[in-house]
Amino acid sequence: MPQHIEAQYQEILNEYVKKQTEQNLYVGQNFSRQLILENISPEEVISMHKAAIRELYSDLPDVVWHSFDFLIEMMINYGLALQERQSLLKRQEELKVEMDLAANVQETLLKTKLPSLDGLDIGLLSIPAKKMNGDYIYFVSDYDGYAGVAVADVIGKGLPAALCMSMIKFGMDSLNSSHAMPKDVLSVINRIVEKSVDDSMFVSMFYANYDASAAKLTYGSAGHEPAILYRANTGGFDELEAKGLLLGVSPAAVYEEHSVTLGKGDMVIMMTDGVTEGRTEEGFIERDVIYELIEQKKDEPAQAIVQHVYDELERMQNAELQDDFTLVIYKKV
Amino acid sequence: MSDQSSVEILTEWDIVAARQLGRNVAKELGFGTVDQARITTAISELARNIYLYAGQGRIEIQQLTENGMKGILIIAADSGPGIPDVRKVMEDGFTTSGGLGAGLPGVKRLMDDFKIETIQGEGTDIRATKWLR
Numbered sequence: 062m063p064q065h066i067e068a069q070y071q072e073i074l075n076e077y078v079k080k081q082t083e084q085n086l087y088v089g090q091n092f093s094r095q096l097i098l099e100n101i102s103p104e105e106v107i108s109m110h111k112a113a114i115r116e117l118y119s120d121l122p123d124v125v126w127h128s129f130d131f132l133i134e135m136m137i138n139y140g141l142a143l144q145e146r147q148s149l150l151k152r153q154e155e156l157k158v159e160m161d162l163a164a165n166v167q168e169t170l171l172k173t174k175l176p177s178l179d180g181l182d183i184g185l186l187s188i189p190a191k192k193m194n195g196d197y198i199y200f201v202s203d204y205d206g207y208a209g210v211a212v213a214d215v216i217g218k219g220l221p222a223a224l225c226m227s228m229i230k231f232g233m234d235s236l237n238s239s240h241a242m243p244k245d246v247l248s249v250i251n252r253i254v255e256k257s258v259d260d261s262m263f264v265s266m267f268y269a270n271y272d273a274s275a276a277k278l279t280y281g282s283a284g285h286e287p288a289i290l291y292r293a294n295t296g297g298f299d300e301l302e303a304k305g306l307l308l309g310v311s312p313a314a315v316y317e318e319h320s321v322t323l324g325k326g327d328m329v330i331m332m333t334d335g336v337t338e339g340r341t342e343e344g345f346i347e348r349d350v351i352y353e354l355i356e357q358k359k360d361e362p363a364q365a366i367v368q369h370v371y372d373e374l375e376r377m378q379n380a381e382l383q384d385d386f387t388l389v390i391y392k393k394v
Numbered sequence: 395m396s397d398q399s400s401v402e403i404l405t406e407w408d409i410v411a412a413r414q415l416g417r418n419v420a421k422e423l424g425f426g427t428v429d430q431a432r433i434t435t436a437i438s439e440l441a442r443n444i445y446l447y448a449g450q451g452r453i454e455i456q457q458l459t460e461n462g463m464k465g466i467l468i469i470a471a472d473s474g475p476g477i478p479d480v481r482k483v484m485e486d487g488f489t490t491s492g493g494l495g496a497g498l499p500g501v502k503r504l505m506d507d508f509k510i511e512t513i514q515g516e517g518t519d520i521r522a523t524k525w526l527r
Contacts, residue, residue, distance in 0.1 A: 134431045134434075138500075
């Protein structure tokens with residue numbers, strides 16, 4: 062124990078013993094912070110206290126000194142608990158750094174490039190609720206007039222979800238074709254997920270492929286949130302549903318696929334349940350609210366629309382995202 | 395140079411005897427009250443582990459003199475089942491005795507040096523030293 066600390070303690074204690082003011086207590090409490098910063102354990106504080114009292118009042122009865130020794134004994138485990146806490150905090154800090162690194166790796170690894178097709182305007186926004194994003198978007202396009210997109214939501218969050226996504230990504234890469242049809246893409250990824258992933262982890266996925274020459278969008282779904290179709294000529298909204306089990310449930314799962322042809326100004330809005338299952342004080346956000354938000358900006362570029370939907374939904378939820386939020390818009394222009 | 399004496403651990407009361415032995419030696423060596431309390435807490439923890447997990451064993455206390463430094467060495471030896479995963483019991487937050495015991499990481503913190511050797515089915519030998527400053 063550094064001597065200047067002992068001297069300072071004795072002085073502060075002496076002030077208080079002479080005059081029991083709030084001011085003197087306050088000084089003492091500030092001093093205790095310094096003790097903590099210098100890693101001085103509770104048992105050492107009591108030992109220091111005992112020494113200070115001995116200096117000031119040497120003629121106290123033995124019972125007092127014995128009681129301090131007893132108190133020192135009592136404090137040893139508290140001191141250990143404090144040290145353990147400090148070491149756990151340090152460990153936590155290290156884990157946090159590791160998680161940040163992992164999140165960066167995930168971001169780099171899972172990067173996807175927005176396709177650029179004549180006549181198709183794409184908007185994309187994906188915001189994780191926590192560090193690691195459990196939503197996954199992957200575009201497949203090789204400049205031949207097709208633009209495939211996978212919107213996936215890994216049920217289960219954090220690290221395991223991120224690892225699972227890498228698997229989906231490599232599965233998609235292995236298909237290596239923007240012409241691949243949704244039902245085939247979904248069955249291939251389903252088999253990969255089913256083989257490699259823990260039973261408790263499931264993935265929902267929506268896969269859509271847009272053929273620019275025919276302005277035709279073909280889509281399939283593995284237990285995923287239905288997409289929204291906006292028709293510019295009627296101003297109406299529809300849901301794009303397709304039957305199919307979540308990925309990873311059964312190797313024999315079969316996936317439907319359907320097609321829609323898009324006219325000028327039509328939009329297909331794909332999303333994860335973080336968009337629809339946002340909660341406000343009044344309850345879940347209704348689909349109508351999302352329709353309305355899209356409607357408000359329907360003449361703007363796709364990116365402006367997704368941003369608007371996000372901003373407004375975030376505002377309604379007091380800036381507290383409950384779940385990862387992902388929105389993709391294909392807009393025929 | 396070393397002086398030694400030991401206590402067999404068979405019942406919970408032997409833990410107290412081991413503490414007493416450790417305290418006497420620590421006091422004799424000139425350790426202050428706080429360090430005495432730390433040394434006896436370490437002995438308690440080690441003796442308790444023997445009592446709870448090995449059933450029986452021995453706590454040995456030695457006085458050490460090395461390079462002009464004086465110290466105390468606690469040896470906790472048993473022929474119990476051994477510790478299957480030493481790394482785990484040395485982790486913070488892993489409490490073996492189910493209570494809020496200091497555990498082996500606690501013993502390591504209370505002392506200056508800590509060595510553990512354990513063989514499954516043969517037993518455990520822990521040596522912990524504290525030097526007088």
